[in-house]
Each structure stands twice: as structure tokens, then as C-alpha cells.
Amino acid sequence: MRVLIAPDCFTGTLSASQAAEAMAEGWRAHAPDDELTLLPLSDGGPGFLDVLQRALGGTTVAVTVQDPLGREVPAAILLVEEEAGRTAYLESAQACGLHLLAADERDPAVTSTYGVGQLLDAALAEGATRVVVGLGGSGTNDAGAGLLAALGVGDPDLLAAGGLALAGAGDDSLGGLDAARQRLAGVDLVIATDVDLPLLGFHGASASFAPQKGATPEVAQQLEAALGRFTEVVGRSLPPRKDLLTGAMLRLDREPGAGAAGGLGYGLMLLGGRRVSGVEAVLDAVGFAERVRAADLLVTGEGTFDWQSLRGKVVAGVAEAAMAVAVPTVVVAGQALVGRRESMALGISGTYAVADRPEQVPASLADPAGTLASRTTRVAATWSPRRG
Structure with a gap:
């Protein structure tokens, strides 16, 4: 059997590459003769650059930026030379990721995306004519105001002080916005988001x-x-x-993806960015369509398979792509909270949890790779039974 193993990261425990290796180890324990292809994936969140570099090559440029609380942290830009020019790939979570904060530091009222603006500034300094920013896994909720501050749009003491400070923004707080937009006028700014939510409202960044x-x-x-x-x-x-067809006013805060990464999508849209699905951008880059056609079974997974997984995440993206070519998909997740009806609508043939019951969660967190491998071995026994 030809098995394509294509998971997302298991947030907080395993990178996508580590998850793929653990799943492969578990599968081989039961079906050593199966042909396994490992393809770690990302939806724009943590691991975005690692996944793309494996697929595209390119050159990594090391930079130092501010984390959500203003501390210096290492980050990177992936530069890829293409026919149309130089593309820079950025992973926003390297600068504003929730994983950069200790449990008692997590407070979206004060965390900032300033470091993402520093990443974008560095990419422009490298001569990039196309910039793709992966959004996901953020610890911020500032509508991209910190990013704008780093590009000279306004006073960092206001814009980079966290989302709550924006309540005191004056009418003249964004005096440098036009200049920042002009600087990016010749750049194709692509926003690869993991969700399609708007900025405000019951389904917006703050509420969700x-x-x-x-x-x-x-x-x-x-x-x-x-x-x-x-x-x-x-x-x-x-x-x-105005919309040229309907005459209705177009509001960026209502655009799909404006609420991604605590509204960072909105901040990038203000600079002229266009939104694409993060997982679709990654699937295109790694040639997923060709790879899944060559497989008999797709095995994917993530830390928690829940309602968010159904909206622009890796599991939904790969399952739909596999369904289009009649390849069955199974999900192996840390926890599975999606009902059978919803998962079947995505083309998922089976869902398996490492922790089936709440009391099993501590053990899975204590040994994430080992418990994931063990669960995958049992899944292999169902989907690749031994002959003879």
C-alpha cells in the first residue's frame, strides 16, 4: 500500500515533521512493507517556513525581531528566486506566536505584532518583489497595529502597546499609512491565513x-x-x-481573513495585501495534488481536530483535495472533537484520537511522539491488514 503521511503540527508538542516521523514509525511497526511518503504541512502558522523550505529550497536569512512583549527573538526569512523575481516567505508566528509567551504572560490586551512589521521591513530590504506572510498561532489581538508601527505608520507607544491601547487612538494616529502603502505599491503582498474570519463581530478576532x-x-x-x-x-x-458593480462600500474589516492572527490580516490588507488560504498556498507549493494522486491512502492529523479544523486548516484542505481524486483520508489527532457527519462531509473515512478520554490526555502530553506512534500502529492494523 502507498501511504501519504501529511500532518500539520501538533501545537505545543510536535512540529509537523516530528508528527510525520512519529506516525511513520507507528505505521511501519504494523506494516513494514507499505510504501510511505512523508509530507509535513502547515496552514500558515508555526512550521510554515520549514515546510516551504523542504519543498522549494531557497536561502534563509536570519534576523532579530521583537516578540509579542518587545523582547528580542531570532526569526528568519526564506528567499526563493523565481521567474517573476524574488519571493520572501515570512512566518508571523516567529515574531508574534503564542508559543513565545509563558502561560502567565498570555494577555492579548498588551501583546503586539511589531516584530512582524520588522520581518516585513527586512524582506523589503532584501529586494523581495513578492512577499508571502503566513498567519496563524499568534498570541496577539491588535489588528496589525504593531506591524504598522514598525513600518513608520504611527507612534509605537500607541500602536505597539497592544490591542487595548487602540481604544485611545486619535483621528490622526495613522499619519504614515499612505507612505507605507506607497512603499509596498510595487510588491505583491500575499496574506496566507489559516482562518477566513472577519475582524469584528461575533465571529471576529476578539470574540473567536x-x-x-x-x-x-x-x-x-x-x-x-x-x-x-x-x-x-x-x-x-x-x-x-465602492464596489464597481453594486455601488456598496467595501470595508476591509469585513473581508474574509481580516480577523486572522488577531487581526494581523487586517493590518496587512491596509498595506495592499491580498488574502489566500494558507493551506492551499502550501499545498500548491509542495505539489500536493500530484502526490496524493499517487497514494492509496492519505493519513493526516493535528493536535486537536475540532470546529476550527473545518475552516481553512490543514486537515480540511488535504481531505478535500484527496476526496477530489477518490483517495480515502484518515485523521490521527491528539483529540478528536468533530462529529462523524461533519468529518464525512470533508471526505474523511476515519478519525482516531490519541487520547480518547480526558484522563488519557496527561499521558499523551508526557510522551507525544510515542503515544502518537502507538495510536498510528493501531490505525495501520485497520487500514493495512497483514496478508496470509
Whole structure:
């Protein structure tokens, strides 16, 4: 049997590459004669650069940027020479990722995307004519205001002080926005997002993800109001355009993906960026369509297979691509919280959890690779039974 093993990272425990290796080890323990192809993936979040460099090659440029709390951290830019020019790939989580913060430091009211702006500035300095920014796994909720501050759009003491500070933004707080947009006018700025949510509202950045980043319900509401104020200030500096067909006003805060990474998608859209699905961008780059056609079975996975997995994440993206060529997909996840009906709609033939019950979670976290391998061995027994 030809098996394509293509997982996302298991957030907080295993990188996508480590997860793929553990799954392969488990599969071989039961079916050593199966032909395995390992293809670690990303949806734009942590691991984005590693996955792309494996597929595209290129040159890595080391830089130092600020983390969500203003401390210096190492990061990288992946430069790839293409026919149309030089493309720079950036992983925003290297600068504003939740993994950069200790548990007691997680507070999206004060964390900033300033370091992502430094990454973008460095990519422009390297002569990139196309910049692809992977969004996901952030610990911020500042609508990209910190990013804008790093590019000279406004006062860092306000814009880089976290999302809550934006409640006090004055009408003239974005005086450098036009200059920043002009600097990027000749650059194809691509926003590869892991979700398609808008900036504001019940399904926006603050309501959907701020609590996961450490916000209380009260703080999440305050962030919603602060980001709303920020969009008012933006409207004075960058009036909305009209749809040429309908005459309706186009608002960037309502665009799909504007709420990605705590609104970082919105900040990049203000600079002229266009949004694409992060997982689709990665699948195109690694030639996934050809690889899955050559497989008899696709095995994917992630830390928690839940409702978020159904909206622009790796598992949904690969399952839909496999379904299009009639290749069955199975998911091996740390925890599986999606019902059978929803998973079958994606073309998933089987879902298996490392931790089936809450009391099994500590053991899986203590030995993530070992427990993932063990679970995959049992999955292989179902999907690749021994002959004879």
C-alpha cells in the first residue's frame, strides 16, 4: 500500500515533521512493507517556513525581531528566486506566536505584532518583489497595529502597546499609512491565513480567539471595542472604496481573513495585501495534488481536530483535495472533537484520537511522539491488514 503521511503540527508538542516521523514509525511497526511518503504541512502558522523550505529550497536569512512583549527573538526569512523575481516567505508566528509567551504572560490586551512589521521591513530590504506572510498561532489581538508601527505608520507607544491601547487612538494616529502603502505599491503582498474570519463581530478576532490567548470575557469585549475604534481611525486615513458593480462600500474589516492572527490580516490588507488560504498556498507549493494522486491512502492529523479544523486548516484542505481524486483520508489527532457527519462531509473515512478520554490526555502530553506512534500502529492494523 502507498501511504501519504501529511500532518500539520501538533501545537505545543510536535512540529509537523516530528508528527510525520512519529506516525511513520507507528505505521511501519504494523506494516513494514507499505510504501510511505512523508509530507509535513502547515496552514500558515508555526512550521510554515520549514515546510516551504523542504519543498522549494531557497536561502534563509536570519534576523532579530521583537516578540509579542518587545523582547528580542531570532526569526528568519526564506528567499526563493523565481521567474517573476524574488519571493520572501515570512512566518508571523516567529515574531508574534503564542508559543513565545509563558502561560502567565498570555494577555492579548498588551501583546503586539511589531516584530512582524520588522520581518516585513527586512524582506523589503532584501529586494523581495513578492512577499508571502503566513498567519496563524499568534498570541496577539491588535489588528496589525504593531506591524504598522514598525513600518513608520504611527507612534509605537500607541500602536505597539497592544490591542487595548487602540481604544485611545486619535483621528490622526495613522499619519504614515499612505507612505507605507506607497512603499509596498510595487510588491505583491500575499496574506496566507489559516482562518477566513472577519475582524469584528461575533465571529471576529476578539470574540473567536482572544479567550484562547488569555483574555477574559470582559477583556475580549474591551478588545472588540478597541479594534472598532481603530477601524474608525483607519476610515479617516483610508476611506473605503465602492464596489464597481453594486455601488456598496467595501470595508476591509469585513473581508474574509481580516480577523486572522488577531487581526494581523487586517493590518496587512491596509498595506495592499491580498488574502489566500494558507493551506492551499502550501499545498500548491509542495505539489500536493500530484502526490496524493499517487497514494492509496492519505493519513493526516493535528493536535486537536475540532470546529476550527473545518475552516481553512490543514486537515480540511488535504481531505478535500484527496476526496477530489477518490483517495480515502484518515485523521490521527491528539483529540478528536468533530462529529462523524461533519468529518464525512470533508471526505474523511476515519478519525482516531490519541487520547480518547480526558484522563488519557496527561499521558499523551508526557510522551507525544510515542503515544502518537502507538495510536498510528493501531490505525495501520485497520487500514493495512497483514496478508496470509
